[in-house]
Amino acid sequence: MGKQRVRSEKARPSPPPQSLRLVAPVWNGGTSGIRGLSRSVDPEGSQRKGRTLLQFLADRFYDVEAVREYLLQKQVLKVLQRNRSFTYIKERYGPYVAGAYFILKQGGAVKFQDKEWMWPDGRGLSGELWKLREVPVEAVDASGCAINYQGLDNLLALKELQSLSLQCCPHVDDWCLSRLHQLANSLRELSLAGCPRISERGLACLHHLQNLRRLDISHLPAVSNPGLVQILVEEMLPNCEVLGADWAQGLKLGPEEQSRDTASSPIPA
Amino acid sequence: MLRRALRLGLGPGLLGRGLGTHREGSTLDWHGKVSEIKKTIQSILPGGAWSPLCDTSHLPPEHSDVVIVGGGVLGLSVAYWLKRLEKRQGAIRVLVVERDHTYSQASTVLSVGGIRQQFSLPENIQLSLFSVEFLRNINEYLAVVDDPPLDLQFNPSGYLFLASEEGATIMENNVKVQRQEGAKVCLMSPEQLQKRFPWISTEGVALASYGLENEGWFDPWCLLQGLRRKVQSMGVLFCHGEVTRFVSSSNHMETAIGEEVTLRRIHEVHVKMDHSQEYQPVECAIVVNAAGAWSGRIAELAGIGKGPSGTLQGTKLPVEPRKRYVYLWHCPQGPGLEAPLVADPSGAYFRREGLGNNYLGGCSPAEEEEPDPGNLEVDHDFFQEKVWPHLARRVPAFETLKVRRAWAGYYDYNTFDQNGVVGPHPLVVNMYFATGFSGHGLQQAPAVGRAVAEVMLEGQFQTINLSPFLFSRFYLGEKAQEHCII
Numbered sequence: 001m002g003k004q005r006v007r008s009e010k011a012r013p014s015p016p017p018q019s020l021r022l023v024a025p026v027w028n029g030g031t032s033g034i035r036g037l038s039r040s041v042d043p044e045g046s047q048r049k050g051r052t053l054l055q056f057l058a059d060r061f062y063d064v065e066a067v068r069e070y071l072l073q074k075q076v077l078k079v080l081q082r083n084r085s086f087t088y089i090k091e092r093y094g095p096y097v098a099g100a101y102f103i104l105k106q107g108g109a110v111k112f113q114d115k116e117w118m119w120p121d122g123r124g125l126s127g128e129l130w131k132l133r134e135v136p137v138e139a140v141d142a143s144g145c146a147i148n149y150q151g152l153d154n155l156l157a158l159k160e161l162q163s164l165s166l167q168c169c170p171h172v173d174d175w176c177l178s179r180l181h182q183l184a185n186s187l188r189e190l191s192l193a194g195c196p197r198i199s200e201r202g203l204a205c206l207h208h209l210q211n212l213r214r215l216d217i218s219h220l221p222a223v224s225n226p227g228l229v230q231i232l233v234e235e236m237l238p239n240c241e242v243l244g245a246d247w248a249q250g251l252k253l254g255p256e257e258q259s260r261d262t263a264s265s266p267i268p269a
Numbered sequence: 270m271l272r273r274a275l276r277l278g279l280g281p282g283l284l285g286r287g288l289g290t291h292r293e294g295s296t297l298d299w300h301g302k303v304s305e306i307k308k309t310i311q312s313i314l315p316g317g318a319w320s321p322l323c324d325t326s327h328l329p330p331e332h333s334d335v336v337i338v339g340g341g342v343l344g345l346s347v348a349y350w351l352k353r354l355e356k357r358q359g360a361i362r363v364l365v366v367e368r369d370h371t372y373s374q375a376s377t378v379l380s381v382g383g384i385r386q387q388f389s390l391p392e393n394i395q396l397s398l399f400s401v402e403f404l405r406n407i408n409e410y411l412a413v414v415d416d417p418p419l420d421l422q423f424n425p426s427g428y429l430f431l432a433s434e435e436g437a438t439i440m441e442n443n444v445k446v447q448r449q450e451g452a453k454v455c456l457m458s459p460e461q462l463q464k465r466f467p468w469i470s471t472e473g474v475a476l477a478s479y480g481l482e483n484e485g486w487f488d489p490w491c492l493l494q495g496l497r498r499k500v501q502s503m504g505v506l507f508c509h510g511e512v513t514r515f516v517s518s519s520n521h522m523e524t525a526i527g528e529e530v531t532l533r534r535i536h537e538v539h540v541k542m543d544h545s546q547e548y549q550p551v552e553c554a555i556v557v558n559a560a561g562a563w564s565g566r567i568a569e570l571a572g573i574g575k576g577p578s579g580t581l582q583g584t585k586l587p588v589e590p591r592k593r594y595v596y597l598w599h600c601p602q603g604p605g606l607e608a609p610l611v612a613d614p615s616g617a618y619f620r621r622e623g624l625g626n627n628y629l630g631g632c633s634p635a636e637e638e639e640p641d642p643g644n645l646e647v648d649h650d651f652f653q654e655k656v657w658p659h660l661a662r663r664v665p666a667f668e669t670l671k672v673r674r675a676w677a678g679y680y681d682y683n684t685f686d687q688n689g690v691v692g693p694h695p696l697v698v699n700m701y702f703a704t705g706f707s708g709h710g711l712q713q714a715p716a717v718g719r720a721v722a723e724v725m726l727e728g729q730f731q732t733i734n735l736s737p738f739l740f741s742r743f744y745l746g747e748k749a750q751e752h753c754i755i
Contacts, residue, residue, distance in 0.1 A: 178425035207607035
């Protein structure tokens with residue numbers, strides 16, 4: 001490390017007061033978010049102690065702060081790199097193969113029309129895939145993949161896609177959902193269970209998908225009122241079976257049940 | 270002298286009261302005294318701002334390269350892009366002067382928060398497209414190490430514009446331009462509209478344009494705080510004060526054809542502190558006018574518009590505050606989760622707010638009925654007479670609604686052509702404008718900030734060409750008007 005310059009006290013701003021809500025109180029999940037990223041690049045062994053030491057140093061030395069910012073940038077770039085589009089493959093083999101290749105590279109599974117599910121294991125990737133130029137992709141299982149807004153380009157080219165599973169994808173958020181309208185003609189089944197960044201605002205864009213018959217919106221931590229949102233989505237998509245929270249979840253006890261509770265516990269003298 | 274210096278650190282009256290009080294110990298605030306002593310010692314050490322005669326820590330610095338008048342979303346956006354596009358880290362000292370730190374009257378936080386690409390001018394569409402890309406990647410642009418990520422609460426529900434027979438052709442042309450620029454907009458006939466949104470009444474509607482992606486609404490307060498936090502971490506200084514005077518010098522020059530022209534250059538900005546007569550003259554190289562609804566006043570202070578009318582010296586900045594009302598109501602049978610921001614041909618608009626069947630909306634009044642912008646009082650009769658009938662006609666469910674809350678905010682209204690003013694003034698050579706957006710400033714702020722920073726640093730627009738929005742159009746009479754159906 002070069003010459004370390006001590007910075008004057010002014011530059012570090014005080015943390016914003018609680019009344020300014022910069023972060024939705026629900027998703028404190030940790031892994032998706034800049035704080036989570038900085039935790040994951042933390043080189044120190046013991047997390048708690050290590051992070052405060054790094055923070056202490058970053059507050060006082062420009063070099064340490066620059067290193068931390070660089071590591072953070074690298075994490076972000078890694079996700080971008082995984083979501084690049086394969087234009088050469090698209091031109092040579094067509095959009096279906098390009099989309100399938102993208103999904104298989106990410107670690108997901110693809111099902112072509114009248115064929116079996118293809119999983120990414122060395123062999124399936126090389127031979128068969130390149131022959132399926134004209135065969136449309138019917139179903140995609142991208143659970144747990146690091147697909148983001150840019151990467152969705154590859155999926156949206158699959159115009160005959162009928163079933164899409166985006167379960168537990170850490171980078172799929174409301175913006176990504178707003179792009180799914182391009183698959184409105186063919187999409188029948190969609191699963192968004194467990195995605196940490198999806199909220200009810202993104203679910204509102206699903207009303208373009210009028211051909212949807214099965215929608216799974218369970219275990220979405222960023223949705224504020226799962227029961228209410230379930231009802232609203234069911235009203236929005238009348239022909240669709242919506243799997244999600246039970247509508248009674250999150251309801252407070254009614255007055256009869258409340259008085260029953262207090263009656264059972266003895267009133268302190 | 271020594272006694273006065275000591276009194277600065279030890280607080281008033283300790284020495285004056287004598288040791289008698291010290292012995293009793295009842296009124297002694299030891300922790301307070303210790304922290305004051307610490308503060309004084311810190312300010313005396315190198316790096317602190319110690320002025321031996323008086324304490325000036327609350328005043329802005331005496332020199333600053335750029336002074337941005339106005340700390341709303343546009344001013345902060347210019348500050349952000351200046352610091353981001355500067356050639357060397359720390360090359361430019363920027364000072365943002367904001368007279369109200371609670372932002373109680375600022376247009377940014379009182380805004381409905383919508384963002385759309387459905388404009389008719391290609392420049393507006395491009396500005397909006399970049400801004401939405403900025404908002405989408407806001408945690409990459411505005412990331413501060415160790416601070417939580419921002420949640421803008423963006424609703425990607427889109428805008429739905431309705432057009433009557435007269436406006437249908439204009440709408441079709443607009444959509445063609447929008448599609449050319451890359452906006453995702455679709456046109457719908459009344460039947461398609463009825464099928465898509467059964468709660469709407471298509472009476473009087475000939476055509477509708479619906480934004481499919483990158484349109485919706487978000488939380489402007491979050492954007493403002495995110496920008497503030499990031500900009501502070503980049504080293505921009507903030508000052509809580511009001512600009513009262515510009516000190517400038519003039520230069521009489523001749524143009525190539527022999528005309529006499531007077532160029533002015535601002536040298537100092539006098540910033541007056543809140544609740545006091547104290548002011549600080551800040552020497553500066555460039556002043557950015559991002560004062561929103563009060564930009565006209567700031568321009569007058571700089572001498573813009575002082576001259577015979579019809580000449581360039583006599584052309585004022587035509588930005589004035591206009592009051593607009595926003596009403597929040599509850600309607601139990603109202604439109605559901607899919608409701609976009611609907612804009613009726615009559616000018617009334619509404620959008621969903623939250624999940625509890627609440628809606629926000631309003632209407633721009635006609636020219637003759639403009640309310641007095643002296644205060645931000647709400648006129649509830651305006652809703653009863655001018656807004657509700659149109660809403661109820663468009664959405665029959667709105668016949669039974671109950672207004673819960675209402676507020677008013679200012680538009681920095683450009684009386685010339687209702688579009689922004691960007692770039693330098695031709696005569697006051699170091700004043701740059703970023704104002705006058707008449708209601709769509711928030712949605713274009715990130716892109717406008719970048720454009721103004723580019724003009725300041727490179728001398729011309731690099732990414733989006735905003736030459737139609739320069740100040741000179743007021744003198745030349747070239748209106749950059751939106752052909753909107755509303």
